[in-house]
Every structure is written in structure tokens, then in C-alpha cells.
Amino acid sequence: MKPAAFAYTAASTLEDALRELAAAPEESHVLAGGQSLVLEMNHRAVRPTRLVDINTVPHLGLLQTDDAPDDGARLRVGPLVRHRAFEQPVDEGPLGRLLALAAHCLAHPPIRARGTMLGSLAYAHPTAEWPTLAVTLGAELDLRSVLGHRTLAAEEFLAGPFTTALAPGEMLTEARFPVLPSATGVAFLEHRPTAAGFAVLSVAVALRVADGTVVDARIGLAGAAPRPVRAPAAEGLLTGRPPTDEAITEAAAASAETVADPPADPPAGIPFRQHAVRVLTQRALHRARDDLTERT
Amino acid sequence: MRITLTVNGEERRLDVEPRRTLADALREDCGLTGTHLGCEHGACGACTVQVDGTAVRGCLLFAVQCDGSTVRTVEGLAAADGTPHPLQTAFSHEHALQCGFCSPGFLMLTAAALDEDPAVADDPDRLRELLASNLCRCTGYAAIRRAVRRAAGSGGTEPPAG
Ligand SMILES: Cc1cc2nc3c(=O)[nH]c(=O)nc-3n(C[C@H](O)[C@H](O)[C@H](O)COP(=O)(O)OP(=O)(O)OC[C@H]3O[C@@H](n4cnc5c(N)ncnc54)[C@H](O)[C@@H]3O)c2cc1C
Ligand code: FES
Ligand code: FES
Numbered sequence: 001m002k003p004a005a006f007a008y009t010a011a012s013t014l015e016d017a018l019r020e021l022a023a024a025p026e027e028s029h030v031l032a033g034g035q036s037l038v039l040e041m042n043h044r045a046v047r048p049t050r051l052v053d054i055n056t057v058p059h060l061g062l063l064q065t066d067d068a069p070d071d072g073a074r075l076r077v078g079p080l081v082r083h084r085a086f087e088q089p090v091d092e093g094p095l096g097r098l099l100a101l102a103a104h105c106l107a108h109p110p111i112r113a114r115g116t117m118l119g120s121l122a123y124a125h126p127t128a129e130w131p132t133l134a135v136t137l138g139a140e141l142d143l144r145s146v147l148g149h150r151t152l153a154a155e156e157f158l159a160g161p162f163t164t165a166l167a168p169g170e171m172l173t174e175a176r177f178p179v180l181p182s183a184t185g186v187a188f189l190e191h192r193p194t195a196a197g198f199a200v201l202s203v204a205v206a207l208r209v210a211d212g213t214v215v216d217a218r219i220g221l222a223g224a225a226p227r228p229v230r231a232p233a234a235e236g237l238l239t240g241r242p243p244t245d246e247a248i249t250e251a252a253a254a255s256a257e258t259v260a261d262p263p264a265d266p267p268a269g270i271p272f273r274q275h276a277v278r279v280l281t282q283r284a285l286h287r288a289r290d291d292l293t294e295r296t
Numbered sequence: 297m298r299i300t301l302t303v304n305g306e307e308r309r310l311d312v313e314p315r316r317t318l319a320d321a322l323r324e325d326c327g328l329t330g331t332h333l334g335c336e337h338g339a340c341g342a343c344t345v346q347v348d349g350t351a352v353r354g355c356l357l358f359a360v361q362c363d364g365s366t367v368r369t370v371e372g373l374a375a376a377d378g379t380p381h382p383l384q385t386a387f388s389h390e391h392a393l394q395c396g397f398c399s400p401g402f403l404m405l406t407a408a409a410l411d412e413d414p415a416v417a418d419d420p421d422r423l424r425e426l427l428a429s430n431l432c433r434c435t436g437y438a439a440i441r442r443a444v445r446r447a448a449g450s451g452g453t454e455p456p457a458g
Binding site: 001002003004005006007008010031034035038039041042043051053055104108109110111113114195196197 | 297313314315317320336337338339341344350351352353355356357358360361405409425426428429430431
């Protein structure tokens with residue numbers, strides 16, 4: 001099908017884009033990569049009457065690591081950073097490796113050439129890769145409108161399937177990921193029957209180890225709940241112990257207990273999802289441990 | 297809206313509604329029907345064209361977004377004197393098409409990838425990732441893979457298992 005008619009504005013600056021959105025907040029959509037929005041418009045699943053194109057705004061492709069004043073370095077990602085930018089590691093450490101693992105799972109090269117990380121966060125598909133990593137790693141997101149600016153944790157921002165904290169007229173302007181310390185092993189695994197759509201489930205893992213003991217365990221799950229979540233019980237079982245096979249098996253079983261009220265689409269029952277989460281978590285934890293031993 | 301596209305080296309001045317996708321502008325306004333439309337939701341890749349050298353889905357981009365851009369379609373793949381592009385010759389040799397509906401998309405996808413880095417043909421994982429971008433209901437992909445390798449000078453053989 002073809003999209004319904006709309007008025008198109010190519011924004012020249014960020015302020016210009018925000019003003020355009022504010023002129024008719026309920027009817028306007030930001031056009032970023034268009035790799036979700038345009039297909040939904042083609043199907044008339046959404047019918048915005050105004051599109052504000054941000055592809056014409058200079059300097060929105062910021063991708064750089066900054067030292068935060070109090071706690072560690074942050075990778076800053078602007079609104080026009082395409083998925084493709086993460087295919088090769090953006091830093092030499094585990095964060096770059098983890099983002100690259102996820103980038104290669106995400107859609108296909110032509111879609112990755114257009115789609116943006118911030119667009120994916122705003123779209124909030126329940127098993128999209130970037131929201132899952134943003135929750136797992138505790139990313140912070142900046143939201144701006146003509147009225148002002150606020151910062152939310154990814155966990156607060158993602159409210160449910162296709163639902164975020166964005167108010168009409170508001171735009172995501174930056175995502176910030178904490179840079180992972182070098183003694184962190186990472187893994188990202190998905191269950192997907194086909195490359196032509198979204199994953200059914202995914203598991204992201206970051207295990208930080210000091211003196212043979214896990215000091216920080218992060219396990220993020222997509223497809224287990226209406227939005228990406230962490231598995232705190234499983235993380236707790238790993239922390240403070242060496243990452244032995246036994247600890248990994250226990251944590252994987254605890255991870256499966258996280259499954260509750262999963263997304264309806266694609267259809268997959270709770271017992272299947274629990275089983276798949278356990279298997280994927282176990283594999284991902286083994287891979288994260290291997291990742292660590294390969295580098296140290 | 298009035299826009300200007302350079303399509304296969306020729307300047308085209310068009311007057312399009314903002315809702316006109318690039319694929320429709322090429323087919324309906326430029327008369328270039330080599331670019332096919334299958335699903336119009338990004339899944340099949342039949343609409344793949346190159347915008348400023350990058351392979352993109354023509355159904356997921358509005359023509360107004362391409363104002364001032366250079367667009368290459370399957371009609372612009374052969375040399376000016378009509379000599380087929382190496383990929384076109386290789387597709388023919390390897391029987392990489394049956395009905396041909398997907399071929400323009402696969403050609404534009406793989407031509408951009410080989411221009412960017414011909415080594416993709418020798419890396420089984422990268423080649424699989426690339427060819428998984430588009431759907432072909434006829435060939436089973438093996439012949440397309442052989443054709444890309446032949447065009448890249450790697451011979452029309454299967455890549456080493458990996
Ligand atoms: C065949 C196919 C397969 C795909 N597979 C996957 C997959 O496996 N995993 C995956 O994660 N994605 C997948 N996608 C979707 C793709 O990642 C999109 O790029 C992404 O969901 C949206 O990003 P975008 O930049 O294209 O946003 P757009 O499509 O431009 O916008 C999406 C929505 O977000 C809003 N928006 C965009 N940017 C901002 C911003 N900065 N501030 C506020 N609102 C904003 C828009 O108004 C719109 O409502 C797939 C898409 C296709 C077509
Ligand atoms: S028609 Fe564009 S991807 Fe199918
Ligand atoms: S040759 Fe028929 S779809 Fe590919």
C-alpha cells in the first residue's frame with residue numbers, strides 16, 4: 001500500500017526540528033532512518049499528517065567517548081548514528097565488542113545503512129537489540145522539546161511494547177552507554193527463526209571479573225517480558241563467586257524464572273520461552289567467560 | 297515538491313508528493329520499472345537501489361529525501377556501450393535467476409557491496425549476512441552466492457565451509 005498524504009519538513013537545525021514538532025505535537029513524527037516508520041506508513045498502521053525529517057540536520061551523527069566528571073567514561077550516541085556504525089567495534093574494549101555482536105544480528109546491511117540507534121529506542125520494539133543493550137548496560141537517554149530537557153534511565157524510558165516516556169513534541173537527542181572496564185566478558189545471543197524480522201528472544205551478558213571472582217554481572221533479556229529486563233536473581237547468583245560451570249547453570253535456571261507476561265508476537269508460549277531463556281543464558285554466560293579468557 | 301535526482305547519470309527534475317517513495321518515483325515518474333516492488337515493508341529487498349553509492353530499500357525512503365542525490369538502478373548497471381556488468385554476466389553463467397523478480401534488487405545490493413569491499417565474496421559469514429538481506433523464492437541462493445563469487449574474481453565455486 002501507499003502512505004496517506006502528509007506535510008514534509010526538512011529541519012535545518014535541532015531547534016528548528018523541535019519547533020516544527022511543537023507546532024502540532026500530536027500529528028507530527030520525527031523521520032530518522034525511516035526503517036520502521038515508513039513501512040508502518042506504507043501499511044497505514046500510522047498516519048502522521050506531518051513529518052519532520054532530521055536527516056538534513058548537521059552534527060546529529062555524534063559518536064564519541066567522553067569522560068564523565070564523577071564516574072567513568074561514557075559512549076555518547078547522537079540521533080543520526082546509523083546501526084551500521086556499530087558493525088565494527090566503536091572502542092577497543094568490551095562495549096565495542098558487545099555493540100558489534102548485536103549490530104550484526106540487527107536486520108540487514110541496507111536497513112542498517114539507514115536505521116538509527118535512537119530511532120530504534122524510540123520505536124521500542126520489545127525484542128529490538130538496542131533497547132535490550134540500553135537496559136542491560138544502564139544507558140541514559142536525553143529527551144528534548146521546546147519546553148526543556150530531561151534525562152531518563154533506559155529502564156524508565158521503555159514503558160512497554162512500542163511505548164516510551166516520549167511526550168508529544170519531544171525528541172531523543174542522545175544515548176549514553178557506560179564504557180565497560182576491560183576485564184569484562186561479553187556475549188549476545190538470539191533465537192530467531194528467520195533473518196527477515198525481529199528476534200523471538202535475546203540475551204545480553206556482561207560479566208566483570210576481578211581476581212577470579214565475578215564483581216559485576218549483567219544479564220539482559222528480551223522476549224521474556226513486555227519490554228527488555230534484567231535478571232536480578234540470576235545476576236545475584238553469579239556475583240561474588242568464580243564463574244564456574246555450576247554457577248552458570250544455576251544462574252541460567254534463575255534467568256528462566258524471569259519470564260512473565262511476554263510479548264504476544266511472535267506467538268511462543270511461556271514454557272517455550274522459559275526453556276529458551278535458560279538455554280540461551282547458559283550459552284551466553286559460557287561465551288562471556290570465554291571472551292574474558294581469550295583477552296586476558 | 298520539486299526535486300532533482302541524478303538517476304543513472306541523467307538529471308531528472310520531478311514534481312512529487314512527499315508521500316511518493318523513491319521506488320515509486322523511479323517506476324512511475326522516471327519510467328524505470330527495473331526496480332521492483334514486492335512487499336513495500338522492507339522485507340523482500342526487490343526494491344533495492346543505490347543512493348549515493350549505498351544500497352538501500354527504495355520502498356522505505358521518500359523521494360523528497362533524495363533531493364540532490366545520485367541514484368543508481370539496475371538500468372544503470374551495464375556500461376554505456378551496453379556491456380553487461382560483471383555481476384550480470386555472472387548471474388547469467390551461474391543461473392542465479394529463474395523468474396528474475398528479485399534479480400534487480402540482488403544486483404544492486406551485491407554491486408554496492410563489491411564496490412565497497414570485494415573481499416566480502418571470500419568471507420562465507422559476511423556473504424551469507426549480505427545475501428540474507430533479500431528474498432528469492434526460486435533459486436535457493438546457492439547460485440546467487442556462486443555468481444557473486446564469480447563476479448568478484450573468486451571463481452564460481454562455493455566459499456570454503458565456515
Ligand atoms: C525487514 C526489517 C527487519 C528489521 N529487523 C530488525 C531487527 O532485527 N532488530 C531491530 O532492532 N530492528 C529491526 N528493524 C527496524 C530497524 O532497526 C529500524 O531502523 C528501527 O526500528 C527504527 O529506527 P529508524 O531510525 O529507522 O527510525 P524511524 O523509522 O525513522 O522512526 C521510528 C519511530 O521512532 C520515532 N523516532 C525516530 N527517531 C527519533 C528521535 N530521535 N526522537 C524521537 N522519536 C524518534 C519516529 O517518529 C517513529 O515513530 C527491521 C526493519 C526492517 C524493515
Ligand atoms: S518492496 Fe521494498 S523491501 Fe520489499
Ligand atoms: S529468481 Fe525468482 S524470486 Fe529470485
